Amino acid sequence: MSWSQVAKEIGVSVPTLTRTRLAGRMEVDGMLAMVRWLGRTVESFTFGYKEP
Numbered sequence: 001m002s003w004s005q006v007a008k009e010i011g012v013s014v015p016t017l018t019r020t021r022l023a024g025r026m027e028v029d030g031m032l033a034m035v036r037w038l039g040r041t042v043e044s045f046t047f048g049y050k051e052p
Helices: 003-010 014-021 028-038
Strands: none
Touching: 003 014, 003 028, 014 028
């Protein structure tokens, strides 16, 4: 899939994905859409999280 296709499927903008890829600041709504799409918890999507 292209970045545009992924963004459309998740419901976020391409710049949101780009910022995420570059470890930039995320907007809460974009992060929530991504964790929902991935089927993960918010905590597991944060920097420094370690699997239990």
